[in-house]
Amino acid sequence: MSTELSKTFDPADIEQRWYAHWEENGLFRPERPDAEPFTIVNPPPNVTGSLHIGHALDNTLQDVVIRYERLRGKDALWVVGTDHAGIATQMVVERQMEARQDKRTNYSREDFVDKVWEWKEESGGTITRQLRRLGCSMDWSREQFTMDEHFSNAVLKTFVDLYNDGLIYRDKRLVNWDPKLNTAISDLEVETSDVKGSFWHFKYPLEAGVTTSEGKDHLVVATTRPETMLADMAVAVHPDDERFKSVVGKHIVLPITGRRVPIVADEHADPELGSGCVKITPGHDFNDFDVGKRAGFKPAEMLNMLDGEANVCQTADGLVPDEFIGLHRFKRDGVDGARELVVQRLKEQGYLIPHIAKNKKGEEQELDAEPRTIATPFGDRGGVVIEPWLTDQWYVDAEKLAKAPIQAVKDGTIEIVPKSWEKTFFNWMENIQPWCVSRQLWWGHRIPAWYDAEGKAYVAMTEEEAQAQAGEGVALTRDEDVLDTWFSSALWPFATLGWPEKTDLLDKHYPNDLLISGFDILFFWDARMMMQGMHLTGKAPWPRLYLHGLVRAADGAKMSKSKGNVVDPLGLIDQYGADALRFFMSAMESQGRDIKMDEKRVEGYRNFATKLWNATRFCQSNGIGASTSIAAPAATQAVNKWIIGEVVETKHALEQAMADLRFDAAANTIYHFVWDRFCDWYIELIKGNFDEETKAVAGWALDQILVMLHPFMPFITEELWSKQGDRPDYPLITAKWPDPQAEVDAEAKAEIDWLIALTSAVRTAKNELGIAPGAKLEAFCPSPSSLGRKVVEENAAAIERLARLTPVNFAEAPGGAAMQIAAGDDAFIVPLEGVIDIEAEKSRLTKAMEASTKEAKSLEGRLNNANFVERAKPEAVEKARADYAHHTAEIERLKAALTRLG
Incomplete structure (x- = not known):
């Protein structure tokens, strides 16, 4: 017995009601113990997050798959949860404290972490509520959080096991240091932007009695970062550069610090670039770090001239003058920083080589530096310039862990869809660098390492186990750092199912069946799940990885708050309903392409x-x-x-x-x-x-x-x-x-398709010739096919009602103007005498075709003009192409209409 529907479809009226019904009745994960499993995990969104358009796409695709497999009778499990998001969450809570004139350091570590947990309980569920609005049929009864006790134990066990396997180690290396957040961040969390800057040239004096082959008593170095000269440890020249062969192995005496540093031969120095001489600051530049190691400097000997907030501190050799100590690296709040003071002192001492430039009048003028646009690294969350900084950190030997996933993709154990992403995957994985996994935060999984007075580390699940390793009476101090958020989320496909415990759920649902993710987290998350999953469980986490594109603005631009072109999916749901948004996402998701918002x-x-x-x-x-x-x-x-x-x-x-x-x-x-x-x-x-x-x-x-x-x-x-x-x-x-x-039924299909073709042809022809849709017309078919005759004879009433043809005569048509239409192999002639003014209609169609022909020719000229295509706004070019396509199609339609009239 059906229940009458309301006259209008109102999404708001049904969505909340049905979602509550599904969730309350456990319908997202019905009891199907004997059914074939099908498992996906959602990329755990940040607990700080709210639903953006990328989440809407990602989760729509996953929900389409899980609902489809559930309907097919499988034990469909969609694992859901959120990520503790170390940096992001700590930032949110600290900002709230700042608003109350409070700060983290007013509290003990434990008290601050308690405050973060309070925030999480009160405000951390925004995105999960919004996922429900989208209709995501996740197993909320097993909602996970990366800081849950069972998950935290899995994280600690992973760290300990990798350490014991020789795959985690502590090392002094350069990291991307965020001076705003006071923590190391990964390469993937660094965004490079072009910034207007300067390129300075300085004289570096050779030590007494040493000259170049040209008789000069100095070398010229060029730099965009003059402040780092306070920690310079060498000057590099190319080994084949004849200009400097005589001074390789000699020394420079640095201005300001008076430090005596060697001149080394290294291929990093490009003879064609600048002066061919490169200042080497191994403690503050990634390339210089490698040059320094090749020159024989051990990381422990490399000089550091900045503290965690990028203020100048004294170097290990004590040669930085007092006036620099405490200065920020850059000018800040109108106060000169170390950069400005270094340039000022070098200029006063005659070591600055001015840049000669011409002003707008063509007159030569001296500038301290050559203006340049410089690609500058910024932290994606802190928003300040990243400082390469020499610190002791924990690293994962990613090169070894990457071998199994590389092989898995090569041999088809893991299929990447679309396949075009494989090249990018191999390129990154085959050149992977050690993965820095320690972060200088309070919120997160604290590293399970304890140190004795000499700095020796004892890695264990508990302090008691570490103490047992160290021996009685040895005082131990816990490592202050926490683990990179991506270290824990790499365990998501199996730790959410109970790993490392051997559970029925893990046995049945791991490996998962599919991972759907944006291509932008291929290395943040997907590759790391492969590495951890294959090492810790011996199995690939899933056989298929589907990478979707980004949702872009209507003009194809990347969405950003600064551009004001961000689309709120919740606003679209309010306006059109979740179903419409979901269908849009699905219909527009074409493998390997971004989606333009429309x-x-x-x-x-x-x-x-x-x-x-x-x-x-x-x-x-x-x-x-x-x-x-x-x-x-x-x-x-x-x-x-x-x-x-x-x-x-x-x-x-x-x-x-x-x-x-x-x-x-x-x-x-x-x-x-x-x-x-x-x-x-x-x-x-x-x-x-x-x-x-x-x-x-x-x-x-x-x-x-x-x-x-x-x-x-x-x-x-x-x-x-x-x-x-x-x-x-x-x-x-x-x-x-x-x-x-x-x-x-082939016969029935042929009959109905023929009937549809006839009806469509008549309607199209009437529209082209301006005949009223309801007008009934007589038709003639002199040589009907057996199919045509059968359909007409058996469906005369339907043909009259739908095609408005009556009668249909199997005979020759009378002479005079007529239109011809076709259905299947049958041709129909429909007389037009007395139906329309033939000559007036021909005139109207001809004029319209001439107008469209003229417009199409004009547009074709514009589109064939390289200047227009290259210089006009993209939307103008797009409109011209669309207009050209419209007029070209219109010409064909009008030609067909004229042909019908004979």
């Missing part, structure tokens, strides 16, 4: 939902309700056999698209079946013929639509399913995937 398309999919709603109301008003079987009902009429065959073909096409992870193909398959075949044609064809067979077939076909569309549009489909019949114990979310147990 609100009109979202609105269009809302209209699609409304069309299905209205079609269901029409069915209800004609006594068509829920089906009573999975199999297709028996059918004798061609139209009913045809729609059953259409369901069969749609099901197969949809399954193939899902197997290939072609979300766009899957969405468009069901879209065209619903809109074109069912709503536009089947419903039109059965009007006025609601016998019991037709009602049974129509109800069954509509149910198949609701099941196949459900993964993409879960809310409207569940609502319609519930209103079509009384089946409270058989909700759509856990219904059975279509199994028509029927074949395509």
Whole structure:
């Protein structure tokens, strides 16, 4: 028994109600102990986060897959949770403290961490609530958090095991140091921006009695970072540079510090760049660090001239003058920094070589430095310039851990979709650097290492175990640092299932079946899950990795708050409903391509939902309700056999698209079946013929639509399913995937497709010639095919109602003006005498074609002009192309219309 639907489709009315019903009744993870498992894990969003458009895409695709596999009867598990997001979360809490004139250092570490937990309990669930609004059918009963006790134990065990396996070690190396956050960050968290800067040239005096082959008593070095000369340890020249061969092995006496440093030969120095001489500051530059090591400096001997906040501190040799100590590296709040003072002192002492430039009048003038645009690294969260800084940190031997994943992708154990990403994956993994996993924060997984008075580390799960290693009476101090957030999230596919304990859940659901992620976290997260998963469990975490693109603004630009082009998915849900947004994401997700945001398309999919709603109301008003079987009902009429065959073909096409992870193909398959075949044609064809067979077939076909569309549009489909019949114990979310147990009836398909072709051709021709759609016309078919004759004879009433042709004569047409139309192999002649003014219509069509031809020629000229294409705004070029395509199509349409008139 169906329940009458309201006249209008209102997403807001149904979404919250259905989501609550699904969650409260455990329908996201129904009990299916004997079913084949299917498992995905969501990329755990930051606990500080809120739903952005990228999350909406990522989670929509995952939900489409999990709902599809659940409908196919699998034990479908979608693991959900959030990431503690060390830096991001600590920043949020510290900002709140600043607003209250408070700060972290006013508290003990334990008290501050307690405050973070308080914040997490009160405010950390924003994004999980928003994921529910999107319709994500996650297993909330097992929601995870990377700081949960069982997960934390897994993280500590991983660290200890990797240490014992020789894959984690402590080392003094340069790191990307964020002076704002006072912590090391990874290469992946550094964003490079072009900044206007300067390029200075200085004289570095050779020690007494030493000159170059040209007789000079100094070398010239060029630098964009003059302040670092306070920690210079060498000057490098190229080994083949004849100008400087005589001074290699000699020494420079640095201005300001008076430090005596060697001149070394190293290929890092480019003879063609600048003066060919490069100042070497191994404690503050990644290239210089490598040069310093090659020159024989041990990391422990390398000089550091900055503290954690990038203020000048005394170097180990004590040669930095007192006036520099405590200065910030750069000018700040109008106060000169170390950079400005170094330049000033070198200029006063005659070591600055001015840059000669011409002003706007062409006159020469002296500048202290050459203006340059410099690629400068910034921390993606702190927002300040990153300082390469020499510190002791914990590192993972990523090179060794990368070997197994590289092989897994090469031999097909892991398939990356689309395949085009493999090259990027191999390039990064084969050149991977040691992974710095320690962070100087208070919030996170504290490193399980303790030190004795000599600095020897004891790594263990507990302080008691570390003490046992060190021996009685040895005083130990806990490492202050925490682990990189990505270290813990790398365990997500298995630690969320109970690892390292041997659980039934882990046994059944690991490895997972698929990972869906944005390509932008391929190395942050995906590759690290491969490394940790294969090393710790011996198995790849999943056999397939699907990488989707970014959602971009309508003009193709990357979304950013500063540009003001960020789209809020929650606003779109408020306006058009979650189903419309989800369908847009699915239909636009084409492997390897970014998605351009198009609100009109979202609105269009809302209209699609409304069309299905209205079609269901029409069915209800004609006594068509829920089906009573999975199999297709028996059918004798061609139209009913045809729609059953259409369901069969749609099901197969949809399954193939899902197997290939072609979300766009899957969405468009069901879209065209619903809109074109069912709503536009089947419903039109059965009007006025609601016998019991037709009602049974129509109800069954509509149910198949609701099941196949459900993964993409879960809310409207569940609502319609519930209103079509009384089946409270058989909700759509856990219904059975279509199994028509029927074949395509080729004869019925040919008949109905012929009828549709005839109707479409007549409607198109009428539109082209300006004939009223409802006008009834006589038609002649002198030589009908057997199919054409059969369809016309058996469907005369439908042809009159749909194509408005009556009568249809199997005879020669009378002479005079007529239009010709075709259906299949049959040609029809429709006389036009007395229907329209032939000559006036020819004149109108000719004028319109001439106008479109002129416009198309003009646009073609613009598009063939390289200046226009290269210099015009992209949107102007795009519009010109669209207009050209429109007029070209219009010319063809008008030609066809003139041809019809003879």
